[in-house]
Amino acid sequence: MDPSTQLTQVTGPASTAAPDGAEPDSAAAYRATAGSVEFAALRRALLRFVFPVTVAFLAWYALYVLLSAYARGLMATKVVGNLNVALVFGLLQFASTFLIAWAYARYADRRIDPLARAVRDRMTGGGTGS
Amino acid sequence: MSPIAAAETGTARTLTLVLFVLLVAATLAITVGASRQNRGRADFYAGGRSFSALQNGLAIGGDYMSAASFLGIAGLIALYGYDGFLYSIGFLVAWLVALLLVAELIRNTGRYTMADVLAYRMRQRPVRTAGSISTIVVSVFYLLAQMVGAGSLVALLLGIKADGTFLGMSAETAKIVTIVLIGVLMIVYVTVGGMKGTTYVQIVKAVMLLAGAVVLAVMVGAAYKYNLSGLLGDAAAKSGKGDAYLSPGLRYGRDLATGAQTLVSKLDLISLGLALVLGTAGLPHILIRFYTVPNARAARHSVLWAIGIIGGFYLMTLALGFGAAALVGNSAIAAQDPGGNVAAPLLAKALGQRYLGGDLGGAVLLSVIAAVAFATILAVVAGLTLASSSSLSHDLYANVVRRGQASETQELRVARVAAFGIGAVAIVLAVYARSLNVAFLVALAFAIAASANLPAILLSLFWRRFNTRGAVFGIYGGLLAAVGIVLLSPVCWGGSSTYRAPAKLSAAQAADCGVPVAATSVSNPTALFSCTAPAPIPLENPGLLSIPVGFLCAVIGSLTSAERDEEKYKRLQVRAMSGAGAH
Secondary structure (H helix, E strand, O other): OOHHHHHHHHHOOOOOOOOOOOOOOOHHHHHHHHOOHHHHHHHHHHHHHHHHHHHHHHHHHHHHHHHHHHOHHHHHOEEEOOEEHHHHHHHHHHHHHHHHHHHHHHHHHHHHHHHHHHHHHHHHHOOOOO | OOHHHHHHHHHHHHHHHHHHHHHHHHHHHHHHHHHOOOOOHHHHHHHHHOOOHHHHHHHHHHHHOOHHHHHHHHHHHHHHOHHHHHHHHHHHHHHHHHHHHHHHHHHHHOOOOHHHHHOOOOOHHHHHHHHHHHHHHHHHHHHHHHHHHHHHHHHHHOOOOOOOEEOOEEHHHHHHHHHHHHHHHHHHHHHHHHHHHHHHHHHHHHHHHHHHHHHHHHHHHHHOOOOHHHHHHHHHHHHOOHHHHHOOOOOOOOOOOOHHHHHHHHHHHHHHHHHHHHHHHHOHHHHHHHHHOOOHHHHHHHHHHHHHHHHHHHHHHHHHHHHHHHHOOHHHHHHHOOOOOOHHHHHHHHHHHHHHHHHHHHHHHHHHHHHHHHHHHHHHHHHHHHHHHHHHHHHHHHHHHOOOOOOHHHHHHHHHHHHHHHHHHHHHHHHHOOOOOOOHHHHHHHHHHHHHHHHHHHHHHHOOOOOHHHHHHHHHHHHHHHHHHHHOOOOOEEEOOOOOOOOOOOHHHHHHHOOOOOOOOEOOOOOOOEEEEEOOOOOOOOHHHHHHHHHHHHHHHHHOOOOOOHHHHHHHHHHHHHOOOOO
């Protein structure tokens, strides 16, 4: 086994193996933090938003693509003037993208950032029990 | 040609050339200025992590929106109506994947390259090798497409006709000179300016692109009194295709003669949609942009800015495309360039004539838009060259070959040599391929990013069981699947078959293929290997097949290996989600 692999198993992998700036936080600190209440809260808050919303917008986009491929008649129906369903649907995709981005920004600002800060503080402040 | 028309072309051409030269001078000045601040690796690879969210958002927009976004999509909308819009929606929705799943986590986990993240909890050397090869392949394919496209584009923008001369050069020579010049410039931007120089060039380009699009869109609005319905109606009427122009189906997912051909056409549309929406978050030159800001929160804000900028821009291309169809006309556009790239410049000329004053006004606006397109090309190729050379030096040289024992100076020297080398190879290949239809390389780059990179990134961040073999299988599996399918696709084999309808050939195309003009054996006259042999896999875009294959390979690879490291996974998640210990 070469020395760099041995080192890796003791201290955990460096994101680069470069000699400058070895990982500042020890494996013990990470272990303690990973088991902490703060981290559990952060993980839950993040995944509870990100996974369902991703599934939702991908499904919405898939609907748009499938209708564009298979429901030409529906898409060609005029809504107002020369604007048809296809155009409205397309503009809705734009609107939903902006909306989701804005919603995530607010959620991250209010819920995720404070929790992330708490986890970071726990790491550097030294975990007193998990 | 009448003397007036000749003089007009002369004015436009001179103005365009002058603007090009000014642009090159300005970007070089920026690059040299930026180079003075470059001290070490963090500066070269990540711009010192000193860019603000707005600056990075603009740079992301500048890096992402290529000449294909600007000229290509406007042209696609002008010629085919709605289907161009469909294309731009995929490009935008893709950014939600980057925002929600990738940007902040990458910023917290990695340091300089995409492979930093992939290799975080794996065995370094095999995963870094795979990640680096994928990075270089995606970036070089994309780069080739940009450079070959640039050759034809600049010829178009300068009004160089196939049989004409320009500054004493034939059209062919002018194309080659353009490709070489762009290649040299991108090498200089990267070797001298690193990420800092590249970022500033991208910011300048983004501002120019937005300003140009706004000016044109406002003028189109003025022409139609901001009545969208009126604009659409006029465009549809002038297109000669009536209402079908405003609905999906003229270009993608067409209803064809037989059921089988129609099915394949629709599957191609779905495949394209999938590659676009999943590929963006796996493009290495986009991912490294997230490293240039101080922390993950800034990375998030950069992407928010980028979504606003990119979304706003694509909305404006609606006005540009339909405006060109209504005010310039499809026949005029297609006559100069069947690909439609000339739609936006011609629109600029028409609007300039109408609102700025006669032929001179038209020439001025045309030159400005041409300069914007040129800036667009420079910004994107610089970003691609930087991404591939930094991966070569940081992943392959410093970590795989030197096992982390290289000094900073050595690593930076290799990075610069790599930029020179990759740039030189790209120039040679682009010159060699300058007459080929290489637009498919961009779609292929997206497909590889979605099939090889994204599965590895997502599974590494979110799946406990993922391990080294999974990462390696996933990356190589996705890469080979995407490339392999394209090699067996109608892109390479252009014969008509049960699944691919015969195309109507122009005289030139028929001659190139060696068939009579009325032949029905050719479906894709620009196919790379053969015009008449049919493709074993009738899909033009590999995404629908290669993306699931990529995910599957990653999963199977993980499950068939006993490697399991709970601790490293927890460590990765703590770091990625909270930023604790991030660089």
